[in-house]
Amino acid sequence: MSGPKVSTSDFENSGLFDSFLSAIAGLQKAQKEHLFWDNELFRGCRLGLFSLDDFRFIFSQYYLYSKNFTRYLSGLMANLDDDRLRAKLCQNLFEESGEDDLDQRHVQLFRNFLTHGLGIDLAKINFLPFTHHFVDRFLDHTRNGSALHASAFLSLGTEAIVSQMYEIFVNGLLHAGIAEEHLLFFRIHMACDDAHAATLAEILASFSAKPGFLVNAEDALNESLRLRGEFFDGLVGELRHRRISEHLNRIQGKTSLLSQDVNDADLKFMPAEPFVKPIYSNQMPALGIDFTVDRAPFPADVLDARVVRISPGNVNERHRHAHETVFYIISGNGRVLIGDRFISVQPGDCVFIPRWVIHQSQNQGQTPMVILAITDFFLTSKAFFGDYDSTARTRRPAEQ
Ligand SMILES: [Fe+2]
Numbered sequence: 522m523s524g525p526k527v528s529t530s531d532f533e534n535s536g537l538f539d540s541f542l543s544a545i546a547g548l549q550k551a552q553k554e555h556l557f558w559d560n561e562l563f564r565g566c567r568l569g570l571f572s573l574d575d576f577r578f579i580f581s582q583y584y585l586y587s588k589n590f591t592r593y594l595s596g597l598m599a600n601l602d603d604d605r606l607r608a609k610l611c612q613n614l615f616e617e618s619g620e621d622d623l624d625q626r627h628v629q630l631f632r633n634f635l636t637h638g639l640g641i642d643l644a645k646i647n648f649l650p651f652t653h654h655f656v657d658r659f660l661d662h663t664r665n666g667s668a669l670h671a672s673a674f675l676s677l678g679t680e681a682i683v684s685q686m687y688e689i690f691v692n693g694l695l696h697a698g699i700a701e702e703h704l705l706f707f708r709i710h711m712a713c714d715d716a717h718a719a720t721l722a723e724i725l726a727s728f729s730a731k732p733g734f735l736v737n738a739e740d741a742l743n744e745s746l747r748l749r750g751e752f753f754d755g756l757v758g759e760l761r762h763r764r765i766s767e768h769l770n771r772i773q774g775k776t777s778l779l780s781q782d783v784n785d786a787d788l789k790f791m792p793a794e795p796f797v798k799p800i801y802s803n804q805m806p807a808l809g810i811d812f813t814v815d816r817a818p819f820p821a822d823v824l825d826a827r828v829v830r831i832s833p834g835n836v837n838e839r840h841r842h843a844h845e846t847v848f849y850i851i852s853g854n855g856r857v858l859i860g861d862r863f864i865s866v867q868p869g870d871c872v873f874i875p876r877w878v879i880h881q882s883q884n885q886g887q888t889p890m891v892i893l894a895i896t897d898f899f900l901t902s903k904a905f906f907g908d909y910d911s912t913a914r915t916r917r918p919a920e921q
Pocket residue numbers: 617627710
């Protein structure tokens with residue numbers, strides 16, 4: 522992909538550019554410090570919380586924005602009086618359109634990312650109402666706003682954020698395991714859209730002597746970031762909903778979940794018997810850690826019942842997790858650490874562990890401690906963004 526053929530350097534090198542930059546320094550600062558940057562989508566990308574499947578949904582929706590991008594530029598162009606500035610904007614459009622090679626147009630590079638990088642069938646994408654709203658509003662601001670408004674909307678509020686925004690996306694995508702070869706669309710924009718931003722800045726600068734310039738430009742900046750933030754919030758909200766929607770449907774469904782395939786043995790569990798579904802164990806003699814965790818066979822929707830066994834004089838790991846838990850002490854004596862307090866326990870006692878509280882069970886007796894732990898794991902582990910197991914355990918299950 523070659524660089525821009527019409528240089529913006531005549532403007533960038535002029536004294537006008539410097540005085541314009543100082544005039545809008547407050548706006549640039551406002552953009553950099555805007556609450557938009559703290560949105561949940563970016564936070565999830567920075568922390569590596571999203572899976573490839575999450576990104577399939579996110580960028581399927583983003584596709585509608587991407588494939589309309591040249592229309593936003595065209596909206597501004599139609600509003601511009603100055604034919605010289607229109608010619609410069611035309612250069613942006615020319616580059617967006619792949620210059621002489623249609624296969625290199627940016628939306629095609631985005632399609633390549635979707636199809637080859639994420640394995641998405643474009644024909645099956647269902648754009649959601651909030652995605653249509655986002656794109657419709659973008660078109661409206663750029664086509665129907667004043668040229669001053671549209672240029673501030675697209676420069677300060679759009680092109681100027683692209684490089685940093687796509688770097689955040691790339692970090693999230695790499696963490697989710699996508700290969701670098703599929704990231705061309707993002708890499709190109711991280712490298713070249715500063716030139717696009719400079720063209721748009723020059724257009725914006727042409728209005729800088731107008732009364733109310735800074736107020737109008739700031740309004741446009743805020744509206745652009747607000748719309749994008751609202752769209753991103755919609756994406757994360759929808760992701761969250763999709764994770765637990767099957768549970769919600771079953772809750773609302775008023776249909777018995779007792780399948781004819783379920784055996785009586787799946788509905789009754791004998792904690793004292795040998796277990797059939799070990800899910801975790803750890804032995805670290807130096808720390809006095811020696812325990813096993815097994816899962817009851819119940820065909821449960823959100824409840825996950827487990828049996829924790831701790832050998833005499835030992836403990837399980839000190840840990841915390843998103844699921845909440847009720848302990849029923851079947852046998853053994855000792856204490857349970859819950860946050861900063863110790864609760865003494867004996868057979869027959871019930872103990873509650875709230876979400877995310879550090880806890881640990883300590884067997885202080887001469888016989889094995891056996892605890893029935895009833896959790897909402899099947900719900901919380903689906904609702905949670907990120908690697909659930911790594912939040913709770915000293916060792917990953919794969920390392921057992
Ligand atoms: Fe582009």
